[in-house]
Amino acid sequence: MSDGTRLSRPWWEPGVIYQVYPRSFQDSDGDGIGDLAGIAARLDYLSDLGIDAIWLSPIFPSPMADFGYDVADYCGIAPIFGDMAAFDALLAQVHARGMKLLLDFVPNHTSDQHPWFVESRSSRDNPKRDWYIWRDPAPGGGPPNNWTSDMGGSSWEFDPATGQYYLHAFLREQPDLNWRNPALREAMMDVLRFWFDRGVDGFRIDVLWHCVKARDFPDNPPNPDYRPGMGEKLAVLQTHSTDQPEIHDVAHAMRALADGYGERVLVGELYLPTETLVRYYGSEDAPGCHLPFNFQLIETPWDARAIARLIEAYEAALPPGGWPNWVLSNHDRPRIAARLGEAQARIAAMLLLTLRGTPTLYQGDELGIGQVAIPPDRVRDPQDLRQPGLGLGRDAFRTPMPWDGTAHAGFSSAEPWLPLNPDWPDRNVARQAADPGSILELYRRLLALRRQRASLSVGDIAVIEADEDVLQYVRRHDGERLLVALNLSSKARRLLVPAGMQLGEVLASTLPSEHSRNILAPDEGVIIRIEGE
Numbered sequence: 357m358s359d360g361t362r363l364s365r366p367w368w369e370p371g372v373i374y375q376v377y378p379r380s381f382q383d384s385d386g387d388g389i390g391d392l393a394g395i396a397a398r399l400d401y402l403s404d405l406g407i408d409a410i411w412l413s414p415i416f417p418s419p420m421a422d423f424g425y426d427v428a429d430y431c432g433i434a435p436i437f438g439d440m441a442a443f444d445a446l447l448a449q450v451h452a453r454g455m456k457l458l459l460d461f462v463p464n465h466t467s468d469q470h471p472w473f474v475e476s477r478s479s480r481d482n483p484k485r486d487w488y489i490w491r492d493p494a495p496g497g498g499p500p501n502n503w504t505s506d507m508g509g510s511s512w513e514f515d516p517a518t519g520q521y522y523l524h525a526f527l528r529e530q531p532d533l534n535w536r537n538p539a540l541r542e543a544m545m546d547v548l549r550f551w552f553d554r555g556v557d558g559f560r561i562d563v564l565w566h567c568v569k570a571r572d573f574p575d576n577p578p579n580p581d582y583r584p585g586m587g588e589k590l591a592v593l594q595t596h597s598t599d600q601p602e603i604h605d606v607a608h609a610m611r612a613l614a615d616g617y618g619e620r621v622l623v624g625e626l627y628l629p630t631e632t633l634v635r636y637y638g639s640e641d642a643p644g645c646h647l648p649f650n651f652q653l654i655e656t657p658w659d660a661r662a663i664a665r666l667i668e669a670y671e672a673a674l675p676p677g678g679w680p681n682w683v684l685s686n687h688d689r690p691r692i693a694a695r696l697g698e699a700q701a702r703i704a705a706m707l708l709l710t711l712r713g714t715p716t717l718y719q720g721d722e723l724g725i726g727q728v729a730i731p732p733d734r735v736r737d738p739q740d741l742r743q744p745g746l747g748l749g750r751d752a753f754r755t756p757m758p759w760d761g762t763a764h765a766g767f768s769s770a771e772p773w774l775p776l777n778p779d780w781p782d783r784n785v786a787r788q789a790a791d792p793g794s795i796l797e798l799y800r801r802l803l804a805l806r807r808q809r810a811s812l813s814v815g816d817i818a819v820i821e822a823d824e825d826v827l828q829y830v831r832r833h834d835g836e837r838l839l840v841a842l843n844l845s846s847k848a849r850r851l852l853v854p855a856g857m858q859l860g861e862v863l864a865s866t867l868p869s870e871h872s873r874n875i876l877a878p879d880e881g882v883i884i885r886i887e888g889e
């Protein structure tokens with residue numbers, strides 16, 4: 357069935373997802389840390405912005421060794437964020453505004469304080485021993501194999517009480533679960549049921565490709581490109597510790613459960629190359645994630661030809677029925693404006709909101725927050741604290757939302773847990789909302805246009821031309837055709853209009869100035885209607 361005749365599509369296909377990092381969105385109780393009541397108080401901002409779904413990074417009880425990605429109870433709410441009543445109220449208010457709410461499901465590991473792990477480590481014959489991954493020391497002593505943790509050092513931690521090592525792909529406070537154990541699997545499916553029953557609209561699934569490891573735990577091959585100073589994660593290739601064939605059964609089991617609840621979406625976090633990434637859509641008989649996160653734009657150089665090739669390769673690799681998606685940053689990756697500068701961050705906004713597929717926006721990028729220097733005494737990220745000096749810190753991408761020009765930018769009545777962006781007195785929501793030329797207003801206009809024009813939200817895409825600076829593609833749906841032309845450079849460039857193409861109305865520009873026909877001003881991106889059939 358062609359796109360034009362398809363009767364209905366699930367909400368996430370034309371939809372836009374917005375990631376909220378709860379610690380840094382809005383504080384309501386003056387502890388300097390964002391919380392659920394704070395998010396609820398800012399929902400009008402999100403609905404006015406024009407997004408469809410909110411994904412919340414973890415809000416569950418946690419010792420916060422990795423700021424919530426170390427879960428101690430999958431079915432509760434961390435007191436610093438609120439309680440179950442605050443959650444239910446938030447969910448109801450999100451739904452009342454016609455938006456959706458996604459939670460963060462962290463299936464690869466728990467906190468070492470989770471009661472399951474407390475039991476598991478208590479003795480070798482505890483019934484939950486096999487819910488985690490325990491191994492004897494290597495024959496001569498030492499860790500069972502050479503796997504390295506993403507946070508530095510060995511992936512194995514020795515537990516003297518029982519004389520074995522447990523596996524942790526991340527911090528030692530984040531022991532990995534054993535997805536080969538049927539009882540563990542069922543317990544995790546119950547977690548999904550718990551939240552679906554409460555009404556959540558889906559999940560972002562943390563490090564999905566890590567969940568299953570090679571059965572006999574062989575050494576990983578050394579990484580030929582590794583140089584000291586890169587972080588020990590990169591010392592070996594994660595050949596045997598990630599992306600095993602059996603992961604697809606796990607993804608399918610989650611999907612089957614989600615589908616039983618109607619239109620609920622599963623978004624998989626997967627840092628994988630395109631060919632392996634798209635396998636996470638699963639097959640027609642055994643579907644996997646609806647949206648395996650596509651992070652390729654984060655990894656690709658900001659070069660029009662490279663991006664054109666990426667779009668074409670990704671589109672070509674999608675399985676039948678597989679719906680695309682695009683991401684440009686998140687709480688783990690540098691800010692778009694820090695990477696590209698504000699002028700090109702505006703082009704990035706137009707790119708992300710005009711490609712075919714569901715975009716995921718990250719809070720604060722709509723304000724163009726750029727570099728933030730974190731003074732040494734304010735560093736909080738364990739990835740930085742455990743591997744100091746390597747530049748691996750993520751705090752700079754997690755700074756609080758600057759809402760207005762009042763004390764602490766309206767984020768909190770107290771000093772926030774991380775510093776604000778230094779330019780917050782100018783770069784804040786209130787200032788930008790009052791300035792039609794701001795990047796925030798550009799995001800708002802692009803989101804509105806995307807909502808009005810089916811060619812942008814669900815139309816097909818054809819890359820028509822690219823040189824190193826100019827990227828152009830056509831979006832088309834039901835007789836409407838739009839040209840998107842993006843100048844990735846700070847020089848004026850010609851529009852590369854194919855012979856016979858008649859251009860009409862300019863529907864949007866990244867610049868406040870008027871678009872002059874056939875010329876792209878420096879850092880200009882435009883969306884122009886194509887006349888005729």
Ligand code: NOJ
Pocket residue numbers: 422425426462526562563687688
């Ligand atoms: C991916 C999350 O996005 C990141 O913040 C976290 O540190 C790791 N998974 C471990 O859960």
Ligand code: MG
Pocket residue numbers: 383384385386387388389390391436
């Ligand atoms: Mg608070």
